[in-house]
Amino acid sequence: MDTPSDVRAPLPRPRGLRHNLRWAMVGLCSLAFVFNYLDRTVLSVSLPYIGEDIHIPASVEGLLLGAFFVGYALCQLPAGALIDRFGVRRLFAGGALIWGGVTAATGLVRTPAELVIARLGLGVGEAVAYPGSAKVVSRWFPRRERALANSIWDNGSRIGAVLSLPLVTALIAAFGWRWAFAVAGFLAVAWVVLWVRAYREPREHPRLSAEELAYIEAGGARLEDAPAEGASAAPRVRWRSLFRYRTVWGMMLGFFALNYVIFFFITWFPSYLVRDRGFDLLQLGVYGMIPGIVAIGGSLAGGITSDALLRRGWSLNRARKTCLTGGLLFSSVIAAAVFVPTAGMALALLSVSYASVAFAAASVASLPADVAPQPEQVSSLAGIQNCASNIAGFLGPSVTGLMLQLSGGSFVGPLVLSGAIAVVGALSYGLLIKRVEPLPVHPVKEATA
Template identity: 50%
Template sequence: MTKTQQRSTRPPAGATRVRWLIIWVAFVGLSINYLDRASLSVALPFMGEEFELSATQEGLVFAAFFWAYDACQLAAGWYVDKVGPRRSFTLAAIWWSVFTALTSLARGFWSLLTVRFLLGAGESPAPSSAAKVTATWFPTQERGFATSVWDSGSRVGAVIALPIVTAIIAVFSWHAVFVVIGALGVGWALVWWRIYRDPRQHPRANAAEVAYLEAGGARTAETDPEDARRIPWRSLFRYRTVLSMMFGFFCLNSVIYFFITFFPSYLVDERGFDLLELGFFGAIPGIFAVFSGWTGGLLADRAIRRGVSVTRVRKTVIVGGLAGGSVIMFAALVPEAWMALALLSLAYGSLTVAGTGIWSLPGDVAPSSRHVGSIGGLQNFASNFAGILSPIAIGALVDATGSFVVPLFVIGGIALVGALNYLLVMGRIEPIRLTGDERGAPRQPVGA
């Protein structure tokens, strides 16, 4: 990269910074999104007297969320590209907030399973909306940190779920948890609708900021290649890059969703944590993961600004993060709780670093801005098979073996498989190019 190119990676003097306001509002939305889904995993150990669920039934309840969440991903990605993140994010937040509040009315296994299923449907557009926002509002050299910001909402949501949910339960009851969190989501939806516009339409973004975004590779309709706009959605399945993204994200989520579902139960049942210890010490891995993700995103952006290829940066982040996440298997073997927490923190932090790279990929490889949400939906669709399978498998293995040792070794091994996939299967990370007739129907994948 030349000195002139290096200078062009910095925003010009006088450029507004609306993009950072937008991404931090998106961060709050994703925090509430994950607070909604994580609240049940925190509350469930203290709902046993009313529900009397086995570990297998708990796994089924957790998985019900992902049955709907995953089934809707393909349509959700397409929908985000069709209507834009302003509308998709707002409507999704209202939907998931309503069904979060309705969780307070559940009275047994089937009612709990049903409301979690409907909650999953409402949350499905959220990550693709955030990925679309990042690709639209950030140039390539800022996309890593921007992605780490909104993606860290998943960790923050899980972290704050522990003290918030346990405090509400201690003062009131588990029913109040879901009403309060549902109200937060509706409030955020109104803020998002008010604040979000695309760059050229945003009243607070000046011409200097818009020019900086578009020159740096922000994916907007104004900068799309004309032929790329006509690429059919179904053709995306033809590419090794997209298929590798789908499989690799499945491997990452196989480990991540342990923290979202069974992590509190692990601390209570395996390590003997009481309510106070769960609320305090249980937050440590998530806090560590938040700062790890931000650090990884900043370092990735710095490397790209210095001229390191996007392919090398993204692969280093993702492969290294998945390899680090595999240490979760050793948490099952150490004798002391603090040792387990240290290993779990390292694993969660490493996986979060990998996640920032993975969620940067849709903006990196999409052939046009009209495909960013769709590709995000594709990889999230595949990844959340882990949300369906992993909780059931973990619950069944805990029931069969009486501990978390075998489940942790299994998901740690899956993390290593994911690392090898990104290292050996995925090719160069660059916008997908297709050849086809004038209507955009592909004949032969290029660079697949």
């Protein structure tokens, strides 16, 4: 078994509520994602009512829904680099203020052009959430708890997606669509107040016990250390040099494939149930939630399994790759859903697929902290891989729509393609990434690691 050089002999896990502050920190990140996804999806729920007020052409509706991903994907790269440079506390707060303020201001729009600008701004603000949360976990958690911690904040997005439909619908019914945006934006701003008051770096937090800090440090948390007296500082890996590592390209391609499958469930899944399986509105509302709920359990299972394998003595490389490749390979059963005879069987296969891809996602979120050459690149790597993954956010739904148009509405091609892409993602993690371990710093090795 290989032992990473930055992990000291593990200490016993400290017991008691006062020695578990790290879980409160990741809970803050999870809550941010609940509000993040609420603000992201309020437009989708409100769009029919907005169209009645400001007369949005059908051709513009697709642009509105896609504009978010343009701002979000492009800003992942600078967001990660800025968090690494200026700190997660300030950048996360600033991004949440932007996305909360933009969401609230969306309730004031009068034209479709203003709505497009607002969606772009929302994507810019929300770009800090993923690399910021990955940074928090890298600093606050030992390696053997990292995957579970990442699954907790990642599940905030799924909880937000589940809650958004009933909550936003109730707000629209009671106060109108403009107030729905105002309330959603206010929740994000309120989170900023809580974040600024509660979050500090581990070595600066006044409520962190000495026992918990020692446990975090000994377990391999990615905390920057000043060079010893008389020693020269280690050479720095520049941001653009990260793209010279083969491992980074494996992370980008693998996460693209993972998100390609996920975005089928976010975008076209309800249409598939209605068009191909004959679900009515009531059936869609009841049964359509099943894959998303199962995926929450799949994500937690992925985090627990990856961390448990480490505690049982598996190497980091073996534990992470097993969960990544296994989860993506199982998610390829999405391709079989169009061939089974009953809607119940199709729903079961789709639930397995969504849960499996969520199972892998916990380890995906852990990779930036696992492989960053130095702690200063964790958020940069998180932003890079998330940028690649969100290209699937607008490419995947567009390709599915084109294939439906060319095939006369058949979902066979889109789901088989999604299953094939899941297999490609598994191969990317299994073969392109040689080892899950901190990448070498020396420039001479950067091109092949």
